Amino acid sequence: MKIRLTLLPYLIWSAVFVIIPLMLVIIFAFSTPEGNFTFNNIILVGKYSYVFLKSIVLGLVSTIVCICVGYPMAYFISKIKAKYQNVVIMLLMIPMWTSFLLRTYSWMTILEYNGLINKFLSSVGISKINMINTPGAIVLGMVYNFLPYMILPIYTILAKTDEKVIEAAQDLGANNLKVFWKVIFPLSIPGVVSGFTMVFVPSVSTFIISKMLGGGSIFVIGDLIEMQFLGNTYNPYLGSAISLVLMLMIVICMGIMNQLDSEENANT
């Protein structure tokens, strides 16, 4: 009884701000402006499949880059002395105290054609490179912004790994590489999985990064949805339908991740 009562504030919160809005999105996705039922919005979403594909590819690439960069970092943190670990984690979090928008905006001044990097390059006599407004710039922005979400869960798992398991493997004659691939990495899969979800989901649905670093010329799902709500035609019905399809993809994706996650848990 007591537990239920303490849950109440959150239940009210989620009912008002999560469940009802979600219902509205579903209702809007299946209705015409006149209020009749229709499948038309969902069918129209199909017209923008390239936009979906592009967003998924960009999200996937940045998630993979995040794993490649984040895993070694998390491994390193988990190996240093315990008292320094907290400091390093703090240092990782510090950039996140600055506004997301501001951090992305500053990448603009770094990557621009007359930006910091190109100014440096031209001062040492190398010709300027066009970096901003490319898919690469967007991936960079995503990796930069979401990397901590990859490092933290992997670090948490690695730090929890029982030293005895590793020692046992070493006793049985495994070299360092073997210990890593056969013991540490499989044990850390749940961390990688939750890191994957925490990076992939926001990367697929972001729009401000693509707008700032992609110069508006690389059109992703976030842009498409924003356009339906704040665009010229103001079509919240199509916007809701697009959001619904996106949600469906993310739910399936989370399902896959969940399966992988529970599998590893079952094994251990």
Next chain:
Amino acid sequence: MKNKIYFSVLIIAFFSINLCFATNNSINVYSWGEFISNGSDGNMNVNEEFTSLTGIKVNYKTFQNNEELYAKISSGGADYDVIIPSDYMVSKLISKGLLAKLNFDNIPNYSLISDEFKNLEFDPTNSYSVPYMWGLIGIFYNKKEVKVPESDITWDILWDSKYKDKILMFDNARDSFAISLLRLGYSINSKDKDCWRKAADELIKQKPLVQAYVMDQIFDKIGNEEAVLAPYYAGDAAVVLKNNSNIGFVIPKSGTNKFVDSMCIAKNSKRKAEAEKYINFMCSTPVALANVKQTGYSTPQREVYELLSDDIKNNKIFYPDDETLKNAQIFVNLPENINKFMDELWIEVKSGGKTGNSWLLVVILFVFVIMYLLVVLYKKRKTTEK
């Protein structure tokens, strides 16, 4: 006991918030950012002046584009009294019945508006709107890289492959299409889908040359010489020209878009008389002069124009010659089907001409589901093996 105190604090807080918003002694104004004289640089603080004159407080909020305004007003949740939309949005709001008819007896200063700004296409009987500012769209160019005489610059220059990756375009369907339509010699309010199709094809052709699609950033990017060519609104152009002498601004004589931002009152305003008082105040010559001086847009009031300094009065950017003005077109609201068509075409332009088909989306979803099933199957096999 504790609970009681908590709740009473909540209730008091709730009511005091309500009081701030709903007293008859305040009005809510919703306008563009940096579109009023706010007391900086020694100019008049218009809103404070109004409060001290009438005792009515002004809650001044700003929006970024007309669509944001429309989303707020049409959802009905917003409580705005005076709003300042642009031309086509005025006509859209009128057609949706979201504007209140003005009582011009309360706005005697309306007589100060020049005749050529009365009864414009977007409000033909001029019963809903009072023009506030106007301006034209022109082209920024960097004199170091663009060696063409200014009189030869037309919209075609934005399609010139010589300036590849140095051209900016508006990140806004209506404005970008207007440029493409003007270039092809069509009306910017065309109701013919073929014209829009052709304009879109031209924009798709232009896309590889475009560095970025942006709005306010045009300002920075042109000022820092990051880009060489970009269309923009004349009012804001003056600031860039003042800060960087390499930049020029030209308004194509062959035709451009003229925008008129007007003051209107929202249909559900509960303080209409006060709102009209505010509009009247904004039209009084000293106030309008202060606003024009600070914002840099052009004024629709003859008397205010006469009071401006000669270098502004004679500046072709703000007050161009008759030929340019004659060829300039004003946006009106497009029919619903054209609006939809334009948005679809715009997505096509932004995605480089191809947006895909339904099958691909089905395939993507299918791949996701297959992956899910594979994982489940793999898991099952593993557990049975054990």
